[in-house]
Amino acid sequence: MGILQPLEGNMAVAEAMRQINPDVVAAYPITPSTEIVQTFATFVADGKVDTNYVAVESEHSAMSACTAAAAAGGRVMNATSANGLALMWEILYITASLRLPVMLTVVNRALSGNINIHCDHSDTMGARDAGWIQLYAENVQESYDNLIQAVAIGERMDVRLPVMSCLDGFLVSHSYELLEVEDDDAVREWVGPYKPNRPLLDIENPYTVGPLDLYDFYMEHKRSQWEAYPTAMQAVIEEGKRFGDAFGRHYGLMETVELDDADIAIVALGSAAGTAKDVVEQLRDQGVKAGLLKLRCFRPFPGEQIAAALAGRKAVCVMDRAASFGAGTGPLYHEIAAAMYGAGHAVPIQNIIYGLGGRMLRPEEIETVFRDLVQIAESGKVTETCKWLGVRE
């Protein structure tokens, strides 16, 4: 049985890491994720885990060490944010290409400049093509639950991919919440022991990892990596169900609120979805048929499932907590608009960019988004595809 504990997002993540007891953590601290590795380092010092904790000199080294340790045959975890993730960039692609299930908690923070330590999704959105699975948490409970599931998803022998478990900087990482922390043994049993796939330290069976790979074979290797993502999406669904069966909290690719009969709907990631839930309920009380699609799994991108869920709405708004500069819209909008077009659904879609660098998203603002959607549903037209919300104009 789990017990209810008041914990901050970062502490809940550190707690999940303690329960998972990885072989190696190689980390370099960065706000707002510092507390995760700091708390975990005390677990190591107090002998509560068997982890080999490597204090490295940069995030580039951190991810290099993590990737190497995973190739050697260890279960490996790490945490970072924003500029730290950016410094890992080169290695992120290699970890995924080598099919190594490294678990990285990303506490989402604005990627400079100017320098800012608060939440937006510019860090992980930029890393969306690196080949990592990405799960986004709405609150502290989900941050804890997602990391435990991430291990099971990424380590599945038919998946073998690294996972970013994302939570909103400060909004979730530094917010206290009463969450259910499961029993240590139950978590360990649910996750299971680590089974390395061809560990490099198996000196009886040497092989070559990460060799020069040119025009004659590289494309076949990328094609083979491509094949892992539909399987990974299936694993997200199956492990979400298995987790729910064990602990009572079921997860899937997305969560919907009042969506089935909604005329107008918002799509959001992370903590904004929590605020939007309240607004949806208020509007429902007023007779407005509002709904919400909270996307949990952004990579692999469940385009078909999203399109099916949004089909039949009269107007949709995709909320982006990141700007894709030069694209004219945010990254989540691109993918959802493409998925809707591909599925043949001609639903008008508004794009909103909000919350950059920790700018507060208030319920009244979400309500104005829904009010605008009522207009769009009536006219069938989006006058301005991308609007900025909460900016002084």
Add this chain to the structure above:
Amino acid sequence: MKHYPPDAKWHEMADAGIIPQAGNAREYDVSGWRSEHPVRDAECCIQCLFCWVYCPDSSVIIKDEKVVAFDPVHCKGCGICAQVCPKQCITMEPGGEMPQE
């Protein structure tokens, strides 16, 4: 499978771009990369082995602790051996052809 044939399909290969054997670089013929090749004047050579130490491709062949030849399959013609030779006994000659020894 020891070697993937050049027409191997993506699903016929090990995942993650690994090569299922270790140390098989020696099976890779890079002689075609050479536009120049090293020629050593054996009379001039004092057998200091600098060229052997510095060759990035382990292509200076040693027998009984003495330089005897260059490896025609793996020498890339980079010219480092010629640069480091303290007696300047190695000349880079034009062309990739090297005597097979």
